[in-house]
Amino acid sequence: MTVPLFLALVPLVVGLAGAATQTTADDRDIAIVDGTHIQHPMIVCGLLLRNDSQRCHVAEQNRLDRLITTRWIDTAVRIHNVTLTPKEKEDVESRVLENRAFNVRAAKRFHLLATIVLRLREGADRATVYADAAAQGLTAADVDGQADLLPTLAIAQRTAARDLVPDIERATREDVVRQAILNHLREIVRKRAADHGQSFEQAAAELWAGIAALTSTRVLDANFHLPDAKRILGSS
Protein backbone atom coordinates (compact mmCIF):
# COMPACT_ATOMS: atom_id res chain seq x y z
CA MET A 1 0.00 0.00 0.00
CA THR A 2 1.33 3.46 -0.81
CA VAL A 3 0.93 6.33 1.65
CA PRO A 4 0.05 9.70 0.18
CA LEU A 5 3.11 11.96 0.53
CA PHE A 6 1.33 14.71 2.53
CA LEU A 7 0.29 12.18 5.21
CA ALA A 8 3.82 10.89 5.59
CA LEU A 9 5.12 14.43 6.04
CA VAL A 10 2.76 15.41 8.84
CA PRO A 11 4.34 13.38 11.67
CA LEU A 12 7.80 14.44 10.50
CA VAL A 13 6.94 18.14 10.70
CA VAL A 14 5.38 17.70 14.14
CA GLY A 15 8.44 15.81 15.29
CA LEU A 16 10.81 18.56 14.18
CA ALA A 17 8.72 21.25 15.78
CA GLY A 18 8.81 19.33 19.06
CA ALA A 19 12.58 18.96 18.87
CA ALA A 20 13.04 22.66 18.15
CA THR A 21 10.99 23.63 21.20
CA GLN A 22 13.06 21.35 23.38
CA THR A 23 16.47 22.58 22.19
CA THR A 24 15.56 26.26 22.59
CA ALA A 25 14.26 25.72 26.12
CA ASP A 26 16.04 28.21 28.38
CA ASP A 27 16.93 25.74 31.11
CA ARG A 28 19.08 23.58 28.85
CA ASP A 29 22.30 22.22 30.33
CA ILE A 30 25.36 24.02 29.03
CA ALA A 31 28.06 22.19 30.95
CA ILE A 32 28.67 19.89 33.86
CA VAL A 33 31.52 20.30 36.33
CA ASP A 34 32.10 18.18 39.43
CA GLY A 35 28.55 16.81 39.11
CA THR A 36 26.98 20.30 39.04
CA HIS A 37 24.93 21.16 36.00
CA ILE A 38 25.40 24.67 34.64
CA GLN A 39 22.16 25.65 32.97
CA HIS A 40 21.58 28.48 30.55
CA PRO A 41 19.87 30.80 33.09
CA MET A 42 23.08 30.65 35.15
CA ILE A 43 25.10 32.25 32.35
CA VAL A 44 22.48 34.25 30.48
CA CYS A 45 23.84 37.66 29.46
CA GLY A 46 22.46 40.81 31.03
CA LEU A 47 19.91 43.07 29.41
CA LEU A 48 22.70 45.39 28.30
CA LEU A 49 23.92 42.92 25.66
CA ARG A 50 20.80 40.90 24.99
CA ASN A 51 20.05 42.62 21.68
CA ASP A 52 23.54 41.98 20.35
CA SER A 53 23.71 38.24 19.82
CA GLN A 54 27.46 38.16 19.18
CA ARG A 55 28.46 40.16 22.25
CA CYS A 56 25.79 38.40 24.33
CA HIS A 57 27.31 35.06 23.39
CA VAL A 58 30.82 36.28 24.32
CA ALA A 59 29.46 37.44 27.70
CA GLU A 60 27.79 34.07 28.26
CA GLN A 61 30.99 32.22 27.37
CA ASN A 62 32.89 34.52 29.79
CA ARG A 63 30.45 33.70 32.54
CA LEU A 64 30.63 29.98 31.79
CA ASP A 65 34.43 30.25 31.89
CA ARG A 66 34.23 31.92 35.27
CA LEU A 67 31.81 29.38 36.75
CA ILE A 68 33.97 26.49 35.55
CA THR A 69 37.31 28.04 36.52
CA THR A 70 35.97 28.92 39.97
CA ARG A 71 35.25 25.20 40.48
CA TRP A 72 38.63 24.27 39.06
CA ILE A 73 40.42 26.74 41.34
CA ASP A 74 38.52 25.38 44.37
CA THR A 75 39.60 21.87 43.39
CA ALA A 76 43.22 22.95 42.88
CA VAL A 77 43.17 24.59 46.33
CA ARG A 78 41.96 21.31 47.88
CA ILE A 79 44.43 19.11 46.02
CA HIS A 80 47.44 21.31 46.70
CA ASN A 81 46.42 22.34 50.23
CA VAL A 82 46.65 26.03 49.38
CA THR A 83 46.15 28.27 52.41
CA LEU A 84 46.60 31.98 52.85
CA THR A 85 49.57 33.19 54.87
CA PRO A 86 48.90 35.46 57.90
CA LYS A 87 50.18 38.39 55.83
CA GLU A 88 47.74 37.59 53.02
CA LYS A 89 44.90 37.38 55.53
CA GLU A 90 45.88 40.82 56.83
CA ASP A 91 45.94 42.11 53.26
CA VAL A 92 42.34 41.02 52.78
CA GLU A 93 41.15 43.18 55.65
CA SER A 94 43.40 46.07 54.62
CA ARG A 95 41.83 46.00 51.18
CA VAL A 96 38.33 46.03 52.63
CA LEU A 97 39.30 49.19 54.53
CA GLU A 98 40.96 50.67 51.45
CA ASN A 99 37.86 50.05 49.32
CA ARG A 100 35.45 51.22 52.01
CA ALA A 101 34.53 54.58 50.40
CA PHE A 102 34.00 53.01 46.99
CA ASN A 103 32.01 50.12 48.44
CA VAL A 104 29.71 52.50 50.33
CA ARG A 105 29.17 54.57 47.17
CA ALA A 106 28.49 51.46 45.08
CA ALA A 107 26.10 50.08 47.73
CA LYS A 108 24.23 53.39 47.74
CA ARG A 109 23.84 53.28 43.96
CA PHE A 110 22.68 49.64 43.86
CA HIS A 111 20.33 50.25 46.78
CA LEU A 112 18.82 53.25 45.03
CA LEU A 113 18.28 51.12 41.93
CA ALA A 114 16.65 48.40 44.05
CA THR A 115 14.21 50.87 45.62
CA ILE A 116 13.32 52.23 42.17
CA VAL A 117 12.69 48.72 40.83
CA LEU A 118 10.66 47.92 43.94
CA ARG A 119 8.32 50.78 43.04
CA LEU A 120 7.93 49.27 39.57
CA ARG A 121 7.23 45.83 41.03
CA GLU A 122 4.63 47.42 43.36
CA GLY A 123 2.86 48.75 40.27
CA ALA A 124 3.92 52.42 40.33
CA ASP A 125 3.52 54.38 37.11
CA ARG A 126 6.48 53.48 34.90
CA ALA A 127 6.93 56.98 33.39
CA THR A 128 6.96 58.58 36.85
CA VAL A 129 9.48 56.04 38.15
CA TYR A 130 11.80 56.61 35.17
CA ALA A 131 11.51 60.39 35.60
CA ASP A 132 12.39 60.10 39.31
CA ALA A 133 15.33 57.83 38.43
CA ALA A 134 16.56 60.35 35.84
CA ALA A 135 16.42 63.09 38.48
CA GLN A 136 18.87 60.98 40.49
CA GLY A 137 21.23 60.47 37.56
CA LEU A 138 20.04 57.00 36.55
CA THR A 139 19.13 56.10 32.99
CA ALA A 140 16.21 53.96 31.86
CA ALA A 141 18.81 51.34 30.86
CA ASP A 142 20.17 51.34 34.46
CA VAL A 143 16.65 50.76 35.80
CA ASP A 144 15.81 48.09 33.22
CA GLY A 145 19.09 46.28 33.92
CA GLN A 146 18.33 46.25 37.63
CA ALA A 147 14.74 45.12 37.01
CA ASP A 148 16.21 42.15 35.16
CA LEU A 149 18.14 41.23 38.34
CA LEU A 150 15.11 41.70 40.62
CA PRO A 151 12.48 39.71 38.72
CA THR A 152 9.86 39.39 41.50
CA LEU A 153 8.31 41.66 44.09
CA ALA A 154 9.68 39.47 46.89
CA ILE A 155 13.27 39.69 45.60
CA ALA A 156 12.96 43.44 45.06
CA GLN A 157 11.60 43.87 48.61
CA ARG A 158 14.38 41.76 50.15
CA THR A 159 17.10 43.64 48.25
CA ALA A 160 15.68 47.10 48.98
CA ALA A 161 15.45 46.21 52.69
CA ARG A 162 19.07 45.13 52.93
CA ASP A 163 22.20 47.08 53.75
CA LEU A 164 24.28 46.20 50.69
CA VAL A 165 27.65 47.34 52.08
CA PRO A 166 28.40 43.97 53.78
CA ASP A 167 27.49 42.17 50.53
CA ILE A 168 29.93 44.29 48.53
CA GLU A 169 32.61 43.93 51.21
CA ARG A 170 32.22 40.16 50.93
CA ALA A 171 32.85 40.59 47.17
CA THR A 172 36.02 42.55 48.00
CA ARG A 173 37.21 39.76 50.31
CA GLU A 174 36.46 37.10 47.70
CA ASP A 175 38.42 39.00 45.06
CA VAL A 176 41.49 39.53 47.25
CA VAL A 177 41.45 35.91 48.46
CA ARG A 178 41.18 34.70 44.86
CA GLN A 179 44.15 36.86 43.82
CA ALA A 180 46.22 35.38 46.65
CA ILE A 181 45.16 31.84 45.74
CA LEU A 182 46.04 32.40 42.08
CA ASN A 183 49.48 33.66 43.17
CA HIS A 184 50.00 30.43 45.16
CA LEU A 185 48.89 28.35 42.17
CA ARG A 186 51.29 30.30 39.89
CA GLU A 187 54.08 29.43 42.31
CA ILE A 188 53.11 25.74 42.24
CA VAL A 189 53.06 25.79 38.42
CA ARG A 190 56.44 27.60 38.27
CA LYS A 191 57.95 24.92 40.53
CA ARG A 192 56.39 22.11 38.52
CA ALA A 193 57.67 23.68 35.28
CA ALA A 194 61.20 23.91 36.71
CA ASP A 195 61.09 20.31 38.01
CA HIS A 196 59.93 18.92 34.67
CA GLY A 197 61.89 21.21 32.35
CA GLN A 198 58.64 22.64 30.97
CA SER A 199 57.46 26.11 30.16
CA PHE A 200 55.09 27.78 32.62
CA GLU A 201 52.31 27.57 30.02
CA GLN A 202 52.83 23.82 29.48
CA ALA A 203 52.82 23.11 33.21
CA ALA A 204 49.69 25.23 33.69
CA ALA A 205 47.91 23.47 30.81
CA GLU A 206 48.73 20.09 32.42
CA LEU A 207 47.49 21.22 35.83
CA TRP A 208 44.12 22.35 34.46
CA ALA A 209 43.77 19.34 32.15
CA GLY A 210 44.22 17.11 35.20
CA ILE A 211 41.65 19.09 37.17
CA ALA A 212 39.19 19.08 34.26
CA ALA A 213 39.48 15.28 34.22
CA LEU A 214 39.20 15.01 37.99
CA THR A 215 36.04 17.14 38.03
CA SER A 216 34.66 15.37 34.93
CA THR A 217 34.12 18.74 33.31
CA ARG A 218 32.22 18.54 30.04
CA VAL A 219 30.58 21.16 27.86
CA LEU A 220 27.26 19.78 26.64
CA ASP A 221 26.16 22.61 24.36
CA ALA A 222 28.13 22.78 21.13
CA ASN A 223 27.81 26.59 21.05
CA PHE A 224 30.15 26.82 24.03
CA HIS A 225 33.59 25.52 24.86
CA LEU A 226 35.81 24.81 27.87
CA PRO A 227 37.70 27.77 29.34
CA ASP A 228 41.03 28.61 27.75
CA ALA A 229 43.37 27.24 30.44
CA LYS A 230 46.05 29.81 29.50
CA ARG A 231 43.82 32.59 30.79
CA ILE A 232 43.44 31.27 34.33
CA LEU A 233 46.96 31.94 35.52
CA GLY A 234 48.11 34.15 32.63
CA SER A 235 51.71 33.90 31.50
CA SER A 236 54.75 33.50 33.73
Add this chain to the structure above:
Amino acid sequence: VGANGIPCAIVLFAFDGLAAGSTPCLGSGNYQFRLPAIGSLGDGNHTMDARACDASGNCGSASATLSRFTDYPTSSSDILATWEEVDIEGPHFLQTTFGHVWRQGSTATSFSIMEVGENSHRQMRDGRVTLASSSPYAPDFWQVTITPHGALTTTVYGGTDCGNPVACAINCWSKCATASDFAYSLSAEEHVYGIAVEGQTTAIQNTSLSMTFP
Protein backbone atom coordinates in the same frame (compact mmCIF):
# COMPACT_ATOMS: atom_id res chain seq x y z
CA VAL B 1 74.03 93.40 -1.51
CA GLY B 2 76.92 91.03 -1.72
CA ALA B 3 80.48 91.73 -0.73
CA ASN B 4 81.35 92.59 -4.31
CA GLY B 5 78.62 95.26 -4.42
CA ILE B 6 76.34 93.37 -6.83
CA PRO B 7 72.76 93.38 -5.56
CA CYS B 8 71.10 90.15 -4.39
CA ALA B 9 68.87 88.73 -7.12
CA ILE B 10 67.24 85.58 -5.80
CA VAL B 11 66.93 83.49 -2.66
CA LEU B 12 66.72 79.70 -3.11
CA PHE B 13 65.29 77.45 -0.42
CA ALA B 14 65.89 73.78 0.20
CA PHE B 15 64.40 71.38 2.74
CA ASP B 16 66.30 68.20 3.55
CA GLY B 17 68.47 68.90 0.48
CA LEU B 18 65.57 69.19 -1.95
CA ALA B 19 64.56 72.45 -3.66
CA ALA B 20 61.66 74.00 -1.80
CA GLY B 21 61.08 77.25 -3.76
CA SER B 22 62.63 80.58 -4.48
CA THR B 23 61.81 84.26 -4.21
CA PRO B 24 63.32 87.50 -5.50
CA CYS B 25 65.42 89.30 -2.91
CA LEU B 26 63.55 91.73 -0.71
CA GLY B 27 64.88 94.72 1.11
CA SER B 28 63.64 93.45 4.48
CA GLY B 29 65.68 90.28 4.38
CA ASN B 30 62.69 88.30 5.70
CA TYR B 31 61.62 85.39 3.52
CA GLN B 32 58.99 82.72 3.68
CA PHE B 33 58.86 79.33 2.06
CA ARG B 34 56.49 76.42 2.40
CA LEU B 35 57.66 73.46 4.47
CA PRO B 36 56.20 69.99 4.01
CA ALA B 37 53.39 69.44 6.57
CA ILE B 38 55.21 69.12 9.90
CA GLY B 39 52.97 66.25 10.92
CA SER B 40 54.27 64.24 7.96
CA LEU B 41 57.94 64.60 8.94
CA GLY B 42 59.65 61.68 10.61
CA ASP B 43 61.70 61.80 13.79
CA GLY B 44 65.22 63.25 13.60
CA ASN B 45 66.84 66.41 12.27
CA HIS B 46 65.56 68.12 9.14
CA THR B 47 67.60 70.86 7.48
CA MET B 48 66.33 74.13 6.04
CA ASP B 49 68.77 75.93 3.75
CA ALA B 50 68.54 79.38 2.15
CA ARG B 51 70.98 80.62 -0.52
CA ALA B 52 70.98 84.25 -1.63
CA CYS B 53 72.61 84.74 -5.04
CA ASP B 54 73.44 87.72 -7.18
CA ALA B 55 73.04 87.88 -10.95
CA SER B 56 76.62 86.66 -11.44
CA GLY B 57 75.97 83.49 -9.46
CA ASN B 58 77.82 84.50 -6.33
CA CYS B 59 75.91 83.04 -3.37
CA GLY B 60 75.86 83.18 0.38
CA SER B 61 73.91 80.69 2.52
CA ALA B 62 72.34 80.15 5.90
CA SER B 63 70.79 77.05 7.40
CA ALA B 64 68.62 76.01 10.30
CA THR B 65 67.28 72.75 11.61
CA LEU B 66 63.92 71.38 12.65
CA SER B 67 64.02 68.39 15.00
CA ARG B 68 61.28 65.90 15.72
CA PHE B 69 61.19 63.37 18.55
CA THR B 70 58.36 60.99 19.42
CA ASP B 71 57.94 59.29 22.75
CA TYR B 72 55.27 57.12 24.32
CA PRO B 73 54.93 57.79 28.04
CA THR B 74 52.49 55.73 30.07
CA SER B 75 50.20 56.45 32.94
CA SER B 76 48.41 53.81 34.96
CA SER B 77 45.96 53.11 37.74
CA ASP B 78 43.83 50.23 38.96
CA ILE B 79 40.12 50.36 38.17
CA LEU B 80 37.90 48.89 40.84
CA ALA B 81 34.66 47.40 39.46
CA THR B 82 31.63 46.03 41.25
CA TRP B 83 28.57 44.47 39.67
CA GLU B 84 25.72 42.11 40.40
CA GLU B 85 24.89 38.71 39.02
CA VAL B 86 21.54 36.96 39.02
CA ASP B 87 20.91 34.64 41.93
CA ILE B 88 17.73 32.85 43.01
CA GLU B 89 17.66 34.71 46.33
CA GLY B 90 18.45 38.09 44.77
CA PRO B 91 21.49 39.69 43.22
CA HIS B 92 24.92 38.51 44.29
CA PHE B 93 27.76 41.05 44.27
CA LEU B 94 31.10 40.53 42.60
CA GLN B 95 34.17 42.75 42.53
CA THR B 96 37.46 42.82 40.76
CA THR B 97 40.34 45.11 39.90
CA PHE B 98 41.42 45.80 36.36
CA GLY B 99 44.91 47.03 35.63
CA HIS B 100 44.59 50.16 33.50
CA VAL B 101 47.45 51.50 31.39
CA TRP B 102 47.32 54.44 29.01
CA ARG B 103 50.20 54.82 26.57
CA GLN B 104 50.06 58.08 24.67
CA GLY B 105 52.39 58.98 21.85
CA SER B 106 53.35 62.57 21.15
CA THR B 107 55.95 64.23 18.99
CA ALA B 108 57.96 67.26 20.04
CA THR B 109 59.11 69.64 17.30
CA SER B 110 61.85 72.19 17.89
CA PHE B 111 63.55 74.69 15.61
CA SER B 112 67.08 76.08 15.79
CA ILE B 113 65.51 79.39 14.82
CA MET B 114 62.48 81.15 16.24
CA GLU B 115 59.12 79.54 15.45
CA VAL B 116 56.46 82.24 15.57
CA GLY B 117 53.61 81.06 17.82
CA GLU B 118 55.25 77.66 18.48
CA ASN B 119 51.99 75.97 17.57
CA SER B 120 53.78 72.87 16.37
CA HIS B 121 55.63 72.36 19.66
CA ARG B 122 53.75 69.11 20.50
CA GLN B 123 51.70 66.83 18.34
CA MET B 124 49.37 64.16 19.76
CA ARG B 125 49.88 60.75 18.18
CA ASP B 126 48.52 57.25 18.71
CA GLY B 127 47.11 56.44 22.12
CA ARG B 128 46.40 52.97 23.47
CA VAL B 129 44.44 52.06 26.59
CA THR B 130 44.77 48.55 27.99
CA LEU B 131 42.76 46.86 30.69
CA ALA B 132 44.29 43.77 32.27
CA SER B 133 42.86 41.20 34.64
CA SER B 134 44.52 38.58 36.77
CA SER B 135 41.17 37.11 37.82
CA PRO B 136 38.69 35.10 35.75
CA TYR B 137 36.68 38.23 34.88
CA ALA B 138 36.76 39.76 31.43
CA PRO B 139 35.17 43.06 30.42
CA ASP B 140 32.56 42.21 27.77
CA PHE B 141 32.17 45.82 26.90
CA TRP B 142 33.93 49.08 27.73
CA GLN B 143 34.59 52.43 26.17
CA VAL B 144 37.36 54.98 26.31
CA THR B 145 37.85 58.59 25.28
CA ILE B 146 41.08 60.58 24.93
CA THR B 147 40.76 64.35 25.01
CA PRO B 148 43.67 66.68 24.15
CA HIS B 149 43.77 70.09 25.85
CA GLY B 150 45.57 73.17 24.63
CA ALA B 151 45.44 72.06 21.00
CA LEU B 152 44.41 74.24 18.09
CA THR B 153 41.27 72.13 17.65
CA THR B 154 39.16 70.46 20.31
CA THR B 155 38.45 66.84 19.50
CA VAL B 156 37.43 63.97 21.72
CA TYR B 157 38.80 60.69 20.40
CA GLY B 158 36.95 57.43 21.01
CA GLY B 159 39.06 54.29 21.17
CA THR B 160 38.38 51.22 19.06
CA ASP B 161 39.51 47.63 19.64
CA CYS B 162 43.17 47.04 18.76
CA GLY B 163 46.11 44.77 19.52
CA ASN B 164 47.51 44.33 23.01
CA PRO B 165 51.01 45.32 24.11
CA VAL B 166 53.59 42.57 23.60
CA ALA B 167 54.12 42.32 27.35
CA CYS B 168 50.47 41.47 27.91
CA ALA B 169 49.34 38.75 25.55
CA ILE B 170 46.82 37.11 27.89
CA ASN B 171 43.91 38.61 29.78
CA CYS B 172 44.34 42.05 28.26
CA TRP B 173 41.95 44.15 26.23
CA SER B 174 43.07 47.25 24.33
CA LYS B 175 41.52 50.16 22.54
CA CYS B 176 43.40 52.65 20.36
CA ALA B 177 42.80 56.16 19.08
CA THR B 178 44.80 58.05 16.47
CA ALA B 179 45.20 61.77 17.01
CA SER B 180 47.30 64.39 15.25
CA ASP B 181 46.47 67.63 17.06
CA PHE B 182 49.19 70.26 17.38
CA ALA B 183 49.61 72.44 20.43
CA TYR B 184 52.01 74.85 22.06
CA SER B 185 51.20 73.46 25.50
CA LEU B 186 49.65 70.04 25.34
CA SER B 187 47.99 67.98 28.00
CA ALA B 188 45.45 65.19 27.62
CA GLU B 189 42.90 63.28 29.61
CA GLU B 190 41.81 59.69 29.24
CA HIS B 191 38.55 58.31 30.54
CA VAL B 192 37.32 54.71 30.69
CA TYR B 193 33.60 54.20 31.12
CA GLY B 194 30.73 51.77 30.59
CA ILE B 195 32.58 48.64 31.69
CA ALA B 196 30.27 45.62 31.59
CA VAL B 197 31.37 42.32 33.06
CA GLU B 198 29.47 39.17 32.16
CA GLY B 199 26.85 41.40 30.57
CA GLN B 200 26.20 43.46 33.71
CA THR B 201 26.91 47.16 34.13
CA THR B 202 29.46 47.96 36.81
CA ALA B 203 30.05 50.66 39.37
CA ILE B 204 33.66 51.75 38.80
CA GLN B 205 36.29 54.07 40.25
CA ASN B 206 39.72 55.39 39.24
CA THR B 207 38.70 55.56 35.63
CA SER B 208 40.52 58.69 34.45
CA LEU B 209 44.17 59.45 33.82
CA SER B 210 45.87 62.61 32.67
CA MET B 211 49.22 63.52 31.14
CA THR B 212 51.08 66.74 30.50
CA PHE B 213 53.59 66.87 27.68
CA PRO B 214 56.64 69.12 28.16
